[in-house]
Amino acid sequence: MDQNTGKITHFVHQSLDGFIEGPNGEFDWPAMGSELSEYAHSLTTSADVFLYGRLVWELMAGYWPRAEEFSTDEYDLAFARVWREAPKVVVSTTLTSADWNTRVINENAAEELAELKRGGAHLLLFGGSALAAHLTERGLIDEYQIFVHPVVLGGGKPVFGSPQQRFGLDLVEARVFDGQVTLLRHRPTRAAAGASYGS
Numbered sequence: 001m002d003q004n005t006g007k008i009t010h011f012v013h014q015s016l017d018g019f020i021e022g023p024n025g026e027f028d029w030p031a032m033g034s035e036l037s038e039y040a041h042s043l044t045t046s047a048d049v050f051l052y053g054r055l056v057w058e059l060m061a062g063y064w065p066r067a068e069e070f071s072t073d074e075y076d077l078a079f080a081r082v083w084r085e086a087p088k089v090v091v092s093t094t095l096t097s098a099d100w101n102t103r104v105i106n107e108n109a110a111e112e113l114a115e116l117k118r119g120g121a122h123l124l125l126f127g128g129s130a131l132a133a134h135l136t137e138r139g140l141i142d143e144y145q146i147f148v149h150p151v152v153l154g155g156g157k158p159v160f161g162s163p164q165q166r167f168g169l170d171l172v173e174a175r176v177f178d179g180q181v182t183l184l185r186h187r188p189t190r191a192a193a194g195a196s197y198g199s
Contacts, residue, residue, distance in 0.1 A: 006117040007142035008051065010125045010132050011043060012159060014148055019156035020127055027059075029151045033178030036147070037075035043145065045082055047124035049116065053131035054092035057102075060126070065100060089113075089123070091131055110138045129161035137165060144169065144186040147177075 013030045014020050021027050032040075044050075052060065060083070063070065067080035088102040091109045098104050105112050113135070116123060125132060125141070135141050146159065169186035176182050 006121040008123045008125055008140055009143045010141050011145050012127045014146055014159045015151050015153040017152045018159055019153045020159050021157045022153045023155040031149050031180050036177035036181050041075055041078060048121045049123045050086050050088045051123045051125040052090045053128040054095055056126055056128045057090040129157055133161040146184045148182045150180050
């Protein structure tokens, strides 16, 4: 990848059985120890733009602006400050506007995000399965950082929302945090990367 070209990194927590939330939308299971929290903080502060689908955006916007009311954790409080200041993009067909330095993309999301990448921006996609699948199918995600937690949810929302095609990945790093959470870091295979949307 050209050093002047931006990228999209997919940053997501999943259960051992491949879900990003439980059958009733539960997200109380990620094991955020100090090592993982520190790594996540370094990842988020390295990004230029935070990227969301509507559902994840609404969860984030309902918590981080007032995080001090809910948590005293040092990493939560540090991320809250980063989150409030960071440029954000939310992809939605229903939202018309959003607060907290957020741009809403209603149409032509792939084209708009490809243009941001060409401008050199590093976008960090937080969770979400539908948007992740949409961007994966179009070859727009440059790196996947998937954190596998020691829990079986028995159902819920899968990490990828029904991708319509097969795609190959190369494992570039595997790492364990706090003795319990495994990072699986992948990039598209070279052949797939060469066919990326807008490249």
